[in-house]
Amino acid sequence: MIKKIRKRSDYITWDEYFMGVAQLAGMRSKDPSSQVGACIVSEDNKILSMGYNGFPIGCSDDDFPWAREGEELETKYLYVTHSELNAILNYRGGSLEGAKLYVTLFPCNECAKAIIQSGIKTIVYGNDKYANTPAVIASKRMLDASGVRYYQYSPTGREITIQL
Ligand SMILES: O=c1ccn([C@H]2C[C@H](O)[C@@H](COP(=O)(O)O)O2)c(=O)[nH]1
Numbered sequence: 001m002i003k004k005i006r007k008r009s010d011y012i013t014w015d016e017y018f019m020g021v022a023q024l025a026g027m028r029s030k031d032p033s034s035q036v037g038a039c040i041v042s043e044d045n046k047i048l049s050m051g052y053n054g055f056p057i058g059c060s061d062d063d064f065p066w067a068r069e070g071e072e073l074e075t076k077y078l079y080v081t082h083s084e085l086n087a088i089l090n091y092r093g094g095s096l097e098g099a100k101l102y103v104t105l106f107p108c109n110e111c112a113k114a115i116i117q118s119g120i121k122t123i124v125y126g127n128d129k130y131a132n133t134p135a136v137i138a139s140k141r142m143l144d145a146s147g148v149r150y151y152q153y154s155p156t157g158r159e160i161t162i163q164l
């Protein structure tokens, strides 16, 4: 009698996989307070692009400021490219129409504009710690008006260890 070998049952789900990849991308960020990662996926679950928050090419991580407060020109906010925008700009393959974005932080209003214009139709986000700020309220207003669906990732509690 031949015993049929069945597939593993503890493999990770698509959402775990892509949110995990977004988290890993965020680990490249040099921002001391918020590391944000993003992963863009096609309708048939192929990774199209990734990004994290950081300064534009040529703007040194050691020279540009990482401060959150102080004189505006000496804070990071005027310089940092957000993870979602980096992921959109990093894509070299043409259209993102119908794509899905996994991102560890709810996108701000500026990222929402780029998401809408790029054709991304679904956002799966991690934390929403800036939910009460004008940037996120405006973001949701635009995403709702444009028919971009968003839902919060539900952590499964599963942990992985990667040896580097
Ligand atoms: O849509 C967003 C919003 C913010 N970010 C980045 C930009 C900054 O590097 C941090 C936020 O810094 P705080 O110190 O938490 O204010 O997150 C992003 O990538 N995408």
Ligand SMILES: [Zn+2]
Binding pocket: 082, 083, 084, 107, 108, 109, 110, 111, 112
């Ligand atoms: Zn943003």
